Amino acid sequence: MKGVVSICCFVSLLLLQATGEEEVEDVPYALRDKTHIEETLRLATDDKSGDYTAALQKLRKIYHSAIKPMEQAYKYNELRQHEISAYPGRNLGDSGTDGEITSKPMVLFLGPWSVGKSSMINYLLGLQNSPYQLYTGAEPTTSEFTVIMHGEKIRSVEGIVMAADSSRSFSPLEKFGQNFLEKLIGVEMPHKLLERVTFVDTPGIIENRKQQERGYPFNDVCQWFIDRADLIFVVFDPTKLDVGLELEMLFRQLKGRESQIRIILNKADNLATQDLMRVYGALFWSLAPLINVTEPPRVYVSSFWPYDYAPDTSRELFKREEISLLEDLNQVIENRLENxxxxxxxxxxxxxxxxxxxxxxxxxxxxxxxxxxxxxxxxxxxxxxxxxxxxxxxxxxxxxxxxxxxxxxxxxxxxxxxxxxxxxxxxxxxxxxxxxxxxxxxxxxxxxxxxxxxxxxxSDKQPGLNSCEATGCDEKPKNRYRKN
CATH class of the missing domain: 1.10.268.20 (Topoisomerase; domain 3)
Incomplete structure (x- = not known):
């Protein structure tokens, strides 16, 4: 009976979007309260952009005066970057432009098709029911690499334009050919969160499709974005936990980046609590051979879309998990200059x-x-x-x-x-x-x-570190990463 109700809710939402109605009183799932997103990410606070810009200018000056001349003299960029390094990591790209230095932190969304990657971006940016929301659906919908970034007005940018603009950090993508650039699109919009971070939505992994059928080197493109990502969300659906060859290849490419990986078990409110526990265990069992590290990556269990959680589910747990993920994202944003x-x-x-x-x-x-x-x-x-x-x-x-x-x-x-x-x-x-x-x-x-x-x-970030005002004389410092 609960499955029939869920199907009816889903059909009602589709009819609402198709007719363009703005009223949501008749929809069983009302819109979710999103005030915690703004509070956790501190979107209402003023960002010290002046201090950030000044420090970035100093960093650019050091790079151009001390590091880039050595790069050019000994042709460092002609080395095969992924093979020479004893430890995986980012590099300044083939062009070594300022775009790589001045770029905002990049958050990359990876995972199988229709697990909710685009819906999660729509939710975080408040794009639902607007003409600019990323297209979502039960079938594979995203066939492009979509870069969502800040701009003075809402507009889309073609991939060939993004690659040709030397002020951006995407010019090295030209090496993947024109077929790929046709599958690359940028979306600019004025949003407080996008002033501090850039989102990248990727095509879903379809195990029965060979990368040759895409018309461009899919794995190589993913590697390019992985090397530049500050945070990597690998999203799963409770009904799509099977691991195939393409997903195995993806996790091999993520080797060495475990500290930046966050696993998301999305759409968790579709399951009863007991079934959710089984699915959580099954997810770890599927990923264990792919993530060979002592400490497993953090797994967030929630439902990331704009509508309220399904009734009779672990609402408080999902809310806490969502806030923890937002704190993770905020940590990357706040540490962007140090990184x-x-x-x-x-x-x-x-x-x-x-x-x-x-x-x-x-x-x-x-x-x-x-x-x-x-x-x-x-x-x-x-x-x-x-x-x-x-x-x-x-x-x-x-x-x-x-x-x-x-x-x-x-x-x-x-x-x-x-x-x-x-x-x-x-x-x-x-x-x-x-x-x-x-x-x-x-x-x-x-x-x-x-x-x-x-x-x-x-020192600018933590003034008066020894004062009671900064640390609190009567409070014991808390480590949010320690298990209580």
């Missing part, structure tokens, strides 16, 4: 290591070469067996570099196969009277300038 500085510093460390390695290769090549030497044979001997010449070990011994940060040796065989070793100058010659040395500038940025910028942000 950006840490990301640029990590990127600078990689660029420095790359430059030191190229310099060592060049020095070894110059030392081995003589008047009677064959350049190709000398080059091949060094590249094929760098350990014979202590190239990587010498970097560890002299520069205080962690062995876990060293790139893959095979990446340099391909790198020098494209870029002639004779085209690079030793680091000792990369100096000028007015500008100083490239190595000195990047080391100063890594050890002094970026940490100092991070410290200034934290």
């Amino acid at each position: 950006k500085i840490a990301f640029i510093r990590q990127h600078g460390i990689r660029v420095r290591i790359h430059a030191l390695l190229v310099d060592r290769y060049v020095q070894t090549y110059n030392d081995k070469m003589s008047y009677f030497s064959d350049p190709e044979l000398v080059f091949k001997e060094i590249v094929d067996d760098p350990d014979k010449f202590y190239i990587f070990k010498s970097i560890l011994a002299k520069t205080n570099v962690s062995k876990f940060d060293l790139p893959n040796r095979d990446a340099y065989r391909d790198f020098f196969g494209v870029n002639a070793i004779t085209s690079f100058k030793p680091l000792t010659t990369q100096c000028s009277y007015m500008g100083g040395c490239l190595l000195g500038k990047i080391e100063k940025a890594i050890t002094d300038e970026l940490p100092a910028l991070l410290s200034s942000i934290n």
Whole structure:
């Protein structure tokens, strides 16, 4: 009987949308109260955009003066990014534009088809029953990568325009071809939340469809967005817990990003409490082989859409879960500048290591070469067996570099196969009277300038940390991540 009532409610909602009626008194599921969204995300408070912009300008200046010259001198962006790193993470893209530095935090929605990804975005932004809501339905509806971002007025932006605009961070997407750009769309709208974050809605995973049928490299595009996402919501439906080949591939691409993954069991109010417990256990059983980490990712159980929870369900539990997810999102927003500085510093460390390695290769090549030497044979001997010449070990011994940060040796065989070793100058010659040395500038940025910028942000963020007003003399600090 309850299933029949749910079907009737669903049909009533469809008829309401089709007729364009604004009254909701006759609909069994009334609109849900959304005041907690604004309160938890602090949308009513003024964002210190002036301080944020000033710090971002300093960060951009450090990058352009200290890190980018080294990138260009030793062609760092031509390395195969996903293969050289001992630890997965973001990079500045193929173009290295300011768009990657100034971009807002990105929240990525992934998961099977029709699990409620688009409905969740509509709910968070209040787009339901408006002409601008993302299309939703019981069938696979989203076939495009949709980027929802802030703008002065509501408008859609074609993928080819987004890729051609160098001020945005999407120009590297051109490498995936015109077929993909036709499946990329941007939506701009004036919204307080979008001033601080960008949402990306993705096509649902359909296990019986090969990625070749999409007309573009779906997994490669997903990887591009995964590498740039600050928070990744993987959404599931209680009726779609089966794991196929495409979902397995997705979780392999998420390897190393477990700290940014949040699993969402959506539409939880469609189940009775006892059935929900079984589904929750089944979800963990399905995902256990795919997420091989000591601590499992956080799982949120709720129903993320604009209408009220179904009757006779765990309403208070769902409300608390939703608030916890919003707090997670707010944490990413509040820490966006700190994360950006840490990301640029990590990127600078990689660029420095790359430059030191190229310099060592060049020095070894110059030392081995003589008047009677064959350049190709000398080059091949060094590249094929760098350990014979202590190239990587010498970097560890002299520069205080962690062995876990060293790139893959095979990446340099391909790198020098494209870029002639004779085209690079030793680091000792990369100096000028007015500008100083490239190595000195990047080391100063890594050890002094970026940490100092991070410290200034934290001091502005927590004034008077030792005062009772800041901490509360009579209150014990609470750790919301600790289980009580």
